[in-house]
Amino acid sequence: xxxxxxxxxxxxxxxxxxxxxxxxxxxxxxxxxxxxxxxxxxxxxxxxxxxxxxxxxxxxxxxxxxxxxxxxxxxxxxxxxxxxxxxxxxxxxxxxxxxxxxxxxxxxxxxxxxxxxxxxxxxxxxxxxxxxxxxxxxxxxxxxxxxxxxxxxxxxxxxxxxxxxxxxxxxxxxxxxxxxxxxxxxxxxxxxxxxxxxxxxxxxxxxxxxxxxxxxxxxxxxxxxxxxxxxxxxxxxxxxxxxxxxxxxxxxxxxxxxxxxxxxxxxxxxxxxxxxxxxxxxxxxxxxxxxxxxxxxxxxxxxxxxxxx
Amino acid sequence: xxxxxxxxxxxxxxxxxxxxxxxxxxxxxxxxxxxxxxxxxxxxxxxxxxxxxxxxxxxxxxxxxxxxxxxxxxxxxxxxxxxxxxxxxxxxxxxxxxxxxxxxxxxxxxxxxxxxxxxxxxxxxxxxxxxxxxxxxxxxxxxxxxxxxxxxxxxxxxxxxxxxxxxxxxxxxxxxxxxxxxxxxxxxxxxxxxxxxxxxxxxxxxxxxxxxxxxxxxxxxxxxxxxxxxxxxxxxxxxxxxxxxxxxxxxxx
Numbered sequence: 391x392x393x394x395x396x397x398x399x400x401x402x403x404x405x406x407x408x409x410x411x412x413x414x415x416x417x418x419x420x421x422x423x424x425x426x427x428x429x430x431x432x433x434x435x436x437x438x439x440x441x442x443x444x445x446x447x448x449x450x451x452x453x454x455x456x457x458x459x460x461x462x463x464x465x466x467x468x469x470x471x472x473x474x475x476x477x478x479x480x481x482x483x484x485x486x487x488x489x490x491x492x493x494x495x496x497x498x499x500x501x502x503x504x505x506x507x508x509x510x511x512x513x514x515x516x517x518x519x520x521x522x523x524x525x526x527x528x529x530x531x532x533x534x535x536x537x538x539x540x541x542x543x544x545x546x547x548x549x550x551x552x553x554x555x556x557x558x559x560x561x562x563x564x565x566x567x568x569x570x571x572x573x574x575x576x577x578x579x580x581x582x583x584x585x586x587x588x589x590x591x592x593x594x595x596x597x598x599x600x601x602x603x604x605x606x607x608x609x610x611x612x613x614x615x616x617x618x619x620x621x622x623x624x625x626x627x628x629x630x631x632x633x634x635x636x637x638x639x640x641x642x643x644x645x646x647x648x649x650x651x652x653x654x655x656x657x658x659x660x661x662x663x664x665x666x667x668x669x670x671x672x673x674x675x676x677x678x679x680x681x682x683x684x685x686x687x688x689x690x691x692x693x694x695x696x697x698x699x
Numbered sequence: 700x701x702x703x704x705x706x707x708x709x710x711x712x713x714x715x716x717x718x719x720x721x722x723x724x725x726x727x728x729x730x731x732x733x734x735x736x737x738x739x740x741x742x743x744x745x746x747x748x749x750x751x752x753x754x755x756x757x758x759x760x761x762x763x764x765x766x767x768x769x770x771x772x773x774x775x776x777x778x779x780x781x782x783x784x785x786x787x788x789x790x791x792x793x794x795x796x797x798x799x800x801x802x803x804x805x806x807x808x809x810x811x812x813x814x815x816x817x818x819x820x821x822x823x824x825x826x827x828x829x830x831x832x833x834x835x836x837x838x839x840x841x842x843x844x845x846x847x848x849x850x851x852x853x854x855x856x857x858x859x860x861x862x863x864x865x866x867x868x869x870x871x872x873x874x875x876x877x878x879x880x881x882x883x884x885x886x887x888x889x890x891x892x893x894x895x896x897x898x899x900x901x902x903x904x905x906x907x908x909x910x911x912x913x914x915x916x917x918x919x920x921x922x923x924x925x926x927x928x929x930x931x932x933x934x935x936x937x938x939x940x941x942x943x944x945x946x947x948x949x950x951x952x
Contacts, residue, residue: 407952446793447951466702466796474794480787482709484716493712497705497795545795 395458397422397549397580398443402452405438412438414604415452422548425571425581429591429685430601431695436584437477439601440553443582444474457548470498473547473579475538477554483527487518487537490526495544505544512540516570532563539570550574552583556590568593588685600685600692607692612685619691620683621646623662627655627675634673641668649690658687702797706805709788710778714809725817729824732762736885737828750887752832752916759830760839760912761884763821764846767814768904771847772854772875774810776867779858782806783949790950799946803855803939810851811844818843825915833917842914842928846907849931852938859945883908903934 396419405413413435420426428436441447442454445465454461456468481490488509495505513519516536521529526537535555542550555571556564571594575581585591591598592612599609608615627633633655638645644665647658655675659665662680669678690696714721737755745754782789782802789802797805818840825831857870881891882904888896899905910927913919 444794466798469794470796472794476787476790476794478787478790480791480794482713482786482788484713484786489712493709494791494795496708497792497797499701499705499796541791 396420397457398426398582399455400453403439403442403449403454404451405435405442405447406450411604413442416599416601416604416606418599418606418609420549420580420582422580423575423578424596425575425583425594427582427591427595427598428584428601429586429588429595429598429689430584431586433603434601435604436601437553440551440582440584444472444551445469470545471548473542473545473550475535475542475550475552475555477557479534479538481526481534481537481541484525486523486525487529488513488522490537491541491544494541498545500545508544512543515543515573516540517566530563532559532566535559535563535567536570539567543574547579549580549582552581554584554586556585556587564590588689591685598685600689602689602693602695608688615685615688616683620687621658622660622683623658624681624683624687625657625659625662625665625669626679626681627657627669627673628653628677629655629673630676636673640672641665644668647691651696656687656690658683700804702801703804703808705795706792706797706801707808708805709792710806710809711812714813722816722820725820726824728766729759729762729821733759733824733828733830736762737830755828756830756832756916757912758885759825759828760915761908763818763825763839763843763915764904764907764911765879765882765884766817766821767843767846767907768850768878769875770814770817771810771849771851772870774813775806775851775854776858776870777864779806779855780861780864780867783859789946793950799943799951802950803942803946806855807848807851807939810847814844814847815840831915833915835917835919836915838919839911839914842907842910845928845931845935846903846911849903849907849934849938852935852942854938856938856941856945859942859949878902878904883912903931906930 398420401417402415403413404411404415416439428439430436438447442449442461443456445456445461445468448462457471459468461468482493485493491509491512492505495508500508513522516539518533518536518540521533526534529537552571556567559567568590571581581594583594595612597609597611599606601607608619610618633650636648636655638648641657645657645659649656657665657669666678666680669675686696733755736758741754741758750757792802793799822831822836822840854870881895882888882899882902888899888905891899906927910919910924913924
């Protein structure tokens with residue numbers, strides 16, 4: 391594989407289940423060493439895409455090359471070099487933490503000796519050494535997640551696939567997971583992840599694509615997407631009663647765009663503070679908040695919907 | 700095959716936690732059955748020696764074959780559903796170099812080992828009860844494995860196809876239980892009226908019982924035995940094909 395060849399290369403990639411089109415012809419390339427994200431709401435086709443990249447689910451159409459191989463014919467060879475953190479845990483709850491790692495390493499054909507050493511290293515890395523000989527069942531969600539990540543690293547993969555790595559975790563547990571993933575990235579592991587959390591995408595991804603209804607709406611680095619598709623700041627207005635009618639004229643052209651959500655109105659502008667007195671005077675909102683634009687705003691702009699319902 | 704051994708190891712690993720209880724059960728089971736049916740009931744039935752042998756010697760190979768069926772069926776029911784839906788261990792395996800066929804083969808291999816262990820214990824106990832009439836009984840050991848797999852392979856497919864575990868109740872009540880009672884385990888199927896007799900002949904268990912019985916009693920003939928073996932192999936092959944299909948639907952699509 392030459393230096394310029396992307397690690398993962400997709401053109402017109404499709405996945406259909408009967409008449410349902412889960413992935414509707416997407417193009418993307420993932421380069422070695424980067425953290426690449428698929429951002430989108432549930433049902434956007436992220437997981438189907440991940441399962442195709444993971445060489446579990448065969449594509450229905452288009453081109454997909456992984457590590458310069460064909461996933462349909464070279465599935466086992468490719469999977470030997472991937473690490474997979476699935477959306478739903480696949481740990482054996484009856485076995486111990488360490489046994490889960492050992493068994494998984496054996497699936498890759500590692501020797502017993504090698505896999506035991508590797509297991510101890512990995513438990514150290516995900517801060518589970520003290521729980522090594524405990525059964526998995528009573529562990530917290532965050533610990534199980536870390537164990538799943540450790541397990542995915544047992545074969546020293548070149549690419550780590552993470553399908554919603556922190557969904558369902560409390561904020562503290564999420565930060566621990568992010569920290570570990572960030573370290574892996576520093577070590578040169580290519581990360582491919584899906585998420586419907588914009589903060590996760592912003593934290594972890596060098597580059598991401600925004601997916602909606604099986605298609606890619608936009609792509610780029612998080613900052614670039616925000617710059618290109620949103621304003622610098624956002625003013626959020628909440629109302630005690632029904633929100634009043636608002637349009638661009640209300641603010642004499644100081645507002646680039648307005649989004650009306652069920653519970654609030656978002657005003658997109660480059661100078662939020664300047665808008666606050668005007669908003670108070672003309673609309674009498676219950677509360678006003680000025681914040682920076684995020685990927686959530688990008689998503690809203692692209693799809694007219696929020697990421698997490 | 701190397702890949703199948705890797706998935707086999709998972710089952711072996713899980714078995715390590717329960718092996719003591721499992722061995723004890725495999726010893727107590729045949730002792731209880733043979734005492735109750737062979738020694739207890741056996742002195743009441745078979746008056747006039749219509750069977751040609753003591754009832755204990757008649758029923759023992761039947762129970763051995765039926766036990767192989769039960770192990771094959773049970774080990775492919777809840778454990779397979781668990782690996783697909785609950786522990787999702789099959790999903791974990793498929794994100795490694797293992798393929799669907801390795802999953803099925805590895806699990807079948809594990810069941811074959813279980814059957815060999817239980818079969819060996821059973822035969823030893825049968826020998827202690829004096830129920831083995833011929834050295835041919837040793838051939839019954841691989842036959843026990845065949846009987847178990849002839850049930851395990853199709854049940855594996857069934858378990859992958861099943862949406863909820865309630866379906867297993869039906870399997871045990873309407874599949875395993877009637878086969879256990881009416882496939883020549885306790886009495887010759889010639890006692891059954893038509894067409895039930897023909898149904899019994901078509902079951903893999905009857906073929907297994909008949910084969911095992913002729914082996915332990917030393918009355919086996921080559922062609923009849925080979926026909927039984929071929930029929931059991933057919934169930935294994937068909938079961939594996941179906942299992943691969945249902946696994947693909949459940950795990951890959």
